[in-house]
Amino acid sequence: MSSRRDFFSGAAALVGAGLVSRAGAATLPEAPIMGSAATQPPPAPPNGRPYNPVVTLNGWSLPWRMKDGVKEFHLIAEPVVREIAPGMKANLWGYNGQSPGPTIEVVEGDRVRIFVTNRLPEHTSIHWHGQRLPNGMDGITGLTQPGIQPGKTFVYEFVARRPGTFMYHPHADEMVQMAMGMMGFWVTHPKNPALHAVDRDFVFLLNAYDIEPGSYTPKVNEMTDFNLWTFNSRAFPGIDTMNVRQGDRVRIRAGNLTMTNHPIHLHGHEFEVTGTDGGWTRPESRWPEVTTDIAVGQMRAIEFIADAPGDWPFHCHKSHHTMNAMGHKVPTLIGVDQRGVAEKIAKLVPDYMVMGDKGGSMGGMDMPIPENTLPMMGGQGPFGDIEMGGMFTLLKVRKDQKPGDYRDPGWYRHPPGTVAWEWTGEPPAAVRSNGPGAAATPDRKPVEVEVTVRKPTGHQGHH
Numbered sequence: 140m141s142s143r144r145d146f147f148s149g150a151a152a153l154v155g156a157g158l159v160s161r162a163g164a165a166t167l168p169e170a171p172i173m174g175s176a177a178t179q180p181p182p183a184p185p186n187g188r189p190y191n192p193v194v195t196l197n198g199w200s201l202p203w204r205m206k207d208g209v210k211e212f213h214l215i216a217e218p219v220v221r222e223i224a225p226g227m228k229a230n231l232w233g234y235n236g237q238s239p240g241p242t243i244e245v246v247e248g249d250r251v252r253i254f255v256t257n258r259l260p261e262h263t264s265i266h267w268h269g270q271r272l273p274n275g276m277d278g279i280t281g282l283t284q285p286g287i288q289p290g291k292t293f294v295y296e297f298v299a300r301r302p303g304t305f306m307y308h309p310h311a312d313e314m315v316q317m318a319m320g321m322m323g324f325w326v327t328h329p330k331n332p333a334l335h336a337v338d339r340d341f342v343f344l345l346n347a348y349d350i351e352p353g354s355y356t357p358k359v360n361e362m363t364d365f366n367l368w369t370f371n372s373r374a375f376p377g378i379d380t381m382n383v384r385q386g387d388r389v390r391i392r393a394g395n396l397t398m399t400n401h402p403i404h405l406h407g408h409e410f411e412v413t414g415t416d417g418g419w420t421r422p423e424s425r426w427p428e429v430t431t432d433i434a435v436g437q438m439r440a441i442e443f444i445a446d447a448p449g450d451w452p453f454h455c456h457k458s459h460h461t462m463n464a465m466g467h468k469v470p471t472l473i474g475v476d477q478r479g480v481a482e483k484i485a486k487l488v489p490d491y492m493v494m495g496d497k498g499g500s501m502g503g504m505d506m507p508i509p510e511n512t513l514p515m516m517g518g519q520g521p522f523g524d525i526e527m528g529g530m531f532t533l534l535k536v537r538k539d540q541k542p543g544d545y546r547d548p549g550w551y552r553h554p555p556g557t558v559a560w561e562w563t564g565e566p567p568a569a570v571r572s573n574g575p576g577a578a579a580t581p582d583r584k585p586v587e588v589e590v591t592v593r594k595p596t597g598h599q600g601h602h
């Protein structure tokens with residue numbers, strides 16, 4: 140995947156061509172923009188209190204200006220084009236060139252001043268989700284402030300009082316603006332960098348879009364039937380992998396700005412929920428999990444020791460949320476012989492292909508899809524198709540991944556004898572059921588039944 144290989148060239152873009160000053164007035168801090176969708180390695184804080192920076196999956200952190208002891212950031216709300224995954228782009232609304240906007244990282248006790256310039260066609264505001272702040276800084280259009288009109292800049296200022304995991308998003312025409320991708324991550328680091336320190340700290344938002352195949356703009360009125368379930372507005376195989384060193388203490392923080400809950404599941408390890416919306420959980424309150432549900436509007440931090448080498452899935456466990464845009468309204472056709480119908484349709488529609496009479500797996504066939512959409516599952520693994528998309532990525536644990544190195548190490552090389560293999564002995568004998576229904580299908584007499592079992596091995600009909 141080029142987005143993964145471009146990891147460091149993307150980092151260069153931040154200080155090179157991708158970093159463009161948009162600040163016209165000398166009094167405004169610069170508003171850097173990001174053009175690349177690749178994960179940017181964490182920058183060390185150039186001034187202010189020290190902290191251990193986070194890594195935003197397929198994203199970046201916003202640089203600031205220090206002015207008289209105040210950290211000044213500049214967010215520009217604007218239309219952006221986001222590549223959801225290679226092969227599909229979307230017209231979204233975001234901040235500073237991307238949706239989601241850049242992650243804001245500050246330290247407990249920092250005084251923060253955020254300039255927000257509106258380049259959208261309608262008014263907006265920003266709510267600082269989870270923060271303790273003066274009521275008038277809460278960003279609720281009509282309640283705590285007038286809307287920021289197009290072309291105008293507003294200033295938010297408060298002290299980041301509580302360390303933890305936060306988000307930002309509008310509370311202005313929010314059904315439209317959130318559906319268009321206006322959101323971002325916020326981390327307030329503890330004053331003492333040794334507190335809650337980990338080796339790798341990944342952050343991203345769970346978000347969802349409804350973009351019809353062949354179109355580019357989300358349908359903003361959708362409430363439940365989304366077809367793109369994403370981490371930071373990227374769908375697998377467009378989501379970068381989380382690459383760590385064996386033995387690292389890893390934290391993953393996620394905030395949910397979709398309209399449903401997501402049971403997020405990690406393979407190969409168990410973790411503890413160490414952070415919630417209210418801050419850090421007490422060590423004596425934690426218990427081990429392999430799945431944690433993140434409800435709407437919630438944030439969770441999980442932590443674990445990455446001690447098991449390999450390529451381990453990390454995904455939402457709602458199976459439709461690990462599928463991409465195509466064919467969500469297709470009827471189930473498993474076991475239905477469509478050959479006759481297909482022949483007739485093929486005379487009218489030359490490209491017509493039978494859908495899924497042996498299940499959803501396409502068996503490696505490349506079928507033509509409409510312009511600007513993603514196949515339901517498009518990832519390629521070392522053993523063939525990875526039949527998942529959407530809210531799915533991999534935790535790649537490697538012995539030789541250097542500290543601070545976030546590059547994709549490639550596919551895991553399994554030690555000999557540690558991969559599931561095909562057993563090639565005698566086939567199993569057919570066994571008749573002794574269950575309660577067995578008497579209805581006596582051994583000798585053929586029985587008239589309406590169900591025909593079709594198996595791909597050629598054993599058609601009954602044994």
Ligand SMILES: [Cu+2]
Nearest residue numbers: 401455457460
């Ligand atoms: Cu989900």
